[in-house]
Amino acid sequence: xxxxSFIQLTDSNTFFGHxxxxxxDFSLASLVFILTAVLLMSKALKKKKYVxxxxxxxxxxxxxxxxxxxxILISIGLPSLYLMYLLEGSFKGDLTFxxxxxxxxxxxxxxxxxxxxxxxYMVPSEDLQEGQFRLLEVDNSMVLPYSTNIxxxxxxxxxxxxWTLPSLKMKVDAVPGRLNTMNIFSFQPGSFYGQCSExxxxxxxxxxxxxxxxxxxxxLNHVTEESFN
Amino acid sequence: MLRVALHRVVSHxxxxxxxxxxxxxxxxxxxxxxxxxxDPNVNPIFHESxxxxxxxxxxxxxxxxxxxxxxxxxxxxxxxxxxxxxxDLYNSYFGTSIAxxxxxxxxxxxxxxxxxxxxxxxxxxxxxxxxxINPPYVWTTLxxxxxxxxxxxxxxxxxxxxxxxxxxxxxxxxxxx
Numbered sequence: 001x002x003x004x005s006f007i008q009l010t011d012s013n014t015f016f017g018h019x020x021x022x023x024x025d026f027s028l029a030s031l032v033f034i035l036t037a038v039l040l041m042s043k044a045l046k047k048k049k050y051v052x053x054x055x056x057x058x059x060x061x062x063x064x065x066x067x068x069x070x071x072i073l074i075s076i077g078l079p080s081l082y083l084m085y086l087l088e089g090s091f092k093g094d095l096t097f098x099x100x101x102x103x104x105x106x107x108x109x110x111x112x113x114x115x116x117x118x119x120x121y122m123v124p125s126e127d128l129q130e131g132q133f134r135l136l137e138v139d140n141s142m143v144l145p146y147s148t149n150i151x152x153x154x155x156x157x158x159x160x161x162x163w164t165l166p167s168l169k170m171k172v173d174a175v176p177g178r179l180n181t182m183n184i185f186s187f188q189p190g191s192f193y194g195q196c197s198e199x200x201x202x203x204x205x206x207x208x209x210x211x212x213x214x215x216x217x218x219x220l221n222h223v224t225e226e227s228f229n
Numbered sequence: 230m231l232r233v234a235l236h237r238v239v240s241h242x243x244x245x246x247x248x249x250x251x252x253x254x255x256x257x258x259x260x261x262x263x264x265x266x267x268d269p270n271v272n273p274i275f276h277e278s279x280x281x282x283x284x285x286x287x288x289x290x291x292x293x294x295x296x297x298x299x300x301x302x303x304x305x306x307x308x309x310x311x312x313x314x315x316x317d318l319y320n321s322y323f324g325t326s327i328a329x330x331x332x333x334x335x336x337x338x339x340x341x342x343x344x345x346x347x348x349x350x351x352x353x354x355x356x357x358x359x360x361x362i363n364p365p366y367v368w369t370t371l372x373x374x375x376x377x378x379x380x381x382x383x384x385x386x387x388x389x390x391x392x393x394x395x396x397x398x399x400x401x402x403x404x405x406x
Binding site: 001002003004006008010011125128130131132133134188190191 | 370374375376378379380381382383386387388389390391392393394
């Protein structure tokens with residue numbers, strides 16, 4: 001959850017989240033380095049004291065301004081590729097759940113629980129109680145057990161949506177006709193919010209995601225209740 | 230402003246320019262011939278700048294009249310040439326001296342001033358709309374009471390326990406750290 005006036009990445013609750021935050025910090029450091037170097041160079045050139053000696057051509061200069069950008073790109077690209085393949089991970093999970101995007105709500109089905117099926121609609125602003133989060137509260141939130149490797153299979157019923165949980169550094173596109181798989185794992189119990197991240201029509205901004213990580217007993221009770229309902 | 234700046238740049242050397250280029254203006258990238266007084270002997274695509282100071286061809290293509298005489302004198306001893314003649318020979322080959330290229334220009338002040346005028350008009354318009362046109366205030370989720378209640382909710386759910394509100398709340402004593 002983000003505090004007010006917060007501009008950093010939020011706390012991660014997964015191992016991959018920490019890796020992503022570290023990579024983000026590393027990329028920003030590279031960008032700051034490039035920006036500082038460019039600003040210093042432009043300040044030096046602006047002094048108009050220097051006349052170019054070899055203005056017709058310079059092989060050394062061409063080599064340098066090819067090598068350094070390639071070096072920087074490789075240094076950013078290799079960790080990025082490593083992280084990308086790490087995130088895909090294995091497809092094994094202790095539990096499997098299916099997330100289906102609709103216009104304009106999410107529905108969750110329990111792959112291991114045949115009767116488990118529920119829809120999650122946003123609570124309108126007029127119906128919020130004091131202290132609740134605008135455009136984030138839902139009527140039925142997804143309840144999952146924490147410290148459990150859960151496999152999520154995400155798809156869509158109509159147009160492309162995107163299932164996002166910033167606290168777990170997750171963003172998976174829900175594409176109609178395709179099942180995207182992602183593993184979800186939370187270190188600790190808690191309540192995490194997200195919003196649809198792919199433009200999908202009129203109420204794209206009004207289809208939030210709310211996931212609650214609880215212990216196994218609470219989770220099983222919840223699944224049993226929902227199945228009966 | 231730019232005209233004044235150009236005039237000031239040109240006027241430093243106007244004494245030496247009358248013989249060679251009576252209708253030259255120092256523009257972007259170098260001297261530019263005015264259309265009504267174009268001299269056919271002068272290279273029209275002449276270009277020089279600080280990053281490319283030595284031109285491919287001289288500025289004057291054909292040396293006629295006084296310049297032809299000066300060119301013949303250039304072959305001999307340069308100490309026999311006066312300062313003005315040396316300057317004319319230099320100006321006939323190059324367009325702008327290095328000192329002229331390095332000279333600071335103050336056109337940016339006009340641009341900055343005009344930009345500030347437009348920004349201030351925009352701010353005035355915004356103030357007018359805010360005071361006289363905007364609808365009356367209704368409740369929002371950013372009211373103080375609502376924000377306090379939402380922060381309390383975040384603390385109760387232990388959200389942000391590393392860098393968020395929960396990390397700054399002392400749960401044992403029920404107060405901020």
